[in-house]
Amino acid sequence: MTETLQTGDRVRYANGGTAVTGTYITERDGMAVVKLDNGYNIGTSPEKIERVGRAGPQPPAGAGVVVQNPGLPDLAVISTGGTIASRVDYRTGAVTSQFSASDILRAIPELGEIARYRDRQVVSILSENMRPGLWQTLARAIYEEIQAGVAGVIVTHGTDTMAYSAAAVRFMLRTPVPVVFVGSQRSADRPSSDNAMNALCSAAVAAGDLGEVAVVMHATTNDDRCAVHRATRVRKMHTSRRDSFQSMGMEPLGYVDYPSLSVSLSTEAVRRGTEEPELNDALEERCALLNFYPGMPPAVLDAFEGYAGLVISGTGLGHVATDWIAPLREMIEGGTTVVMTSQCLHGRVCDRVYNTGRDLLAAGVIEGEDMLPEAALVKLMWVLGNEPDPEKAGVLMRTDLRGEIRRRSI
Numbered sequence: 001m002t003e004t005l006q007t008g009d010r011v012r013y014a015n016g017g018t019a020v021t022g023t024y025i026t027e028r029d030g031m032a033v034v035k036l037d038n039g040y041n042i043g044t045s046p047e048k049i050e051r052v053g054r055a056g057p058q059p060p061a062g063a064g065v066v067v068q069n070p071g072l073p074d075l076a077v078i079s080t081g082g083t084i085a086s087r088v089d090y091r092t093g094a095v096t097s098q099f100s101a102s103d104i105l106r107a108i109p110e111l112g113e114i115a116r117y118r119d120r121q122v123v124s125i126l127s128e129n130m131r132p133g134l135w136q137t138l139a140r141a142i143y144e145e146i147q148a149g150v151a152g153v154i155v156t157h158g159t160d161t162m163a164y165s166a167a168a169v170r171f172m173l174r175t176p177v178p179v180v181f182v183g184s185q186r187s188a189d190r191p192s193s194d195n196a197m198n199a200l201c202s203a204a205v206a207a208g209d210l211g212e213v214a215v216v217m218h219a220t221t222n223d224d225r226c227a228v229h230r231a232t233r234v235r236k237m238h239t240s241r242r243d244s245f246q247s248m249g250m251e252p253l254g255y256v257d258y259p260s261l262s263v264s265l266s267t268e269a270v271r272r273g274t275e276e277p278e279l280n281d282a283l284e285e286r287c288a289l290l291n292f293y294p295g296m297p298p299a300v301l302d303a304f305e306g307y308a309g310l311v312i313s314g315t316g317l318g319h320v321a322t323d324w325i326a327p328l329r330e331m332i333e334g335g336t337t338v339v340m341t342s343q344c345l346h347g348r349v350c351d352r353v354y355n356t357g358r359d360l361l362a363a364g365v366i367e368g369e370d371m372l373p374e375a376a377l378v379k380l381m382w383v384l385g386n387e388p389d390p391e392k393a394g395v396l397m398r399t400d401l402r403g404e405i406r407r408r409s410i
Helices: 102-106 108-114 133-147 160-174 194-206 300-304 321-333 353-365 373-386 390-397
Strands: 009-015 019-026 031-036 041-044 049-054 072-077 086-089 094-098 115-123 152-156 179-182 213-218 224-232 234-236 245-247 252-259 264-265 287-291 309-314 337-342
Touching: 009 031, 009 041, 019 041, 019 049, 031 152, 072 133, 102 108, 102 115, 108 194, 133 152, 133 160, 152 160, 152 194, 160 179, 160 213, 160 234, 160 373, 179 194, 194 213, 194 224, 194 252, 213 245, 224 245, 287 300, 287 373, 300 321, 309 373, 321 337, 321 353, 337 373, 373 390
Parallel strands: 072 115, 072 152, 152 179, 179 213, 287 309, 309 337
Antiparallel strands: 009 019, 009 049, 019 031, 031 041, 086 094, 213 224, 224 252, 234 245, 252 264
């Protein structure tokens, strides 16, 4: 390469007998960074590329008007910072969030065959920055859209903490229409991106017969179907796989075949219109989740002095070391509600089998049944935010309220 390249130049990369084209992004550490036409970025010696043209300008976000079909159901799309659609800027190779209904439909035009869409952004953050106050804001926004008459709600969300948010909304909100959380494991510029398929499947569920809060994501590593997971029984089980979200202790509520977008729901799924809309959004934020490990000193509990609630993810049937029992009893007598769950994730807590468990029960620790630790945490926040009586709060924690406790563990 003898000529000076600028960001956005179309280039040809040759290596041996292979030649491919792409878009020049920048030079870094003596290497040319090129976004190939297949979506992948490479770094190569500048000598191996040559300019073959300039990329044409892309229309700005929001340009043009997309006409929506007035005869289709009306869905609300609420964004928290995750996106149904992303847009690749081929001048820079950057992926930017596009959120208006027109942007979404331009990126994934097949959505226009399912429903009409109106958009609402409640926050724009990385999902690791989600917090209880934002769960309340989100629940209120969803409730307002339901009261306004939408046929369903889609919530776009980062995948890292989506299970927490979905469970929190489910405890705060009763809904007669589908409320569907959806995200993407891989960004739109990657050939293996799951964003378009997940978005289409979530829209099909939101326009369908479901009547509860759910998470809709890839069911397999292939592009063949998405799974519909109950909000209080779902967990992200892999850092990057497209099928990382799994229903825990139960089968998914249903599936969406792709590309037909045919939705099938199990008999266990709550149906549209079963519940009346109701919002109870009080949360007690002074709650924590603690993962016990062998040798963890009881002094760790000092950090939670003054907390209203503590969920412990214990070993096996729900155990911690015996030298934790006295400090836990002291915490409980001081007004902290302590709930025991299991790190095993599958199966039920039973603290009546071994001496340690019986001592924990005698100290006042509440068995968390087969609740997932994350679901138990948000449930405890909700219960303590709405029930000031400790004994009644304990009963509620042992009672299945939103499908978070299974009658029989598998």
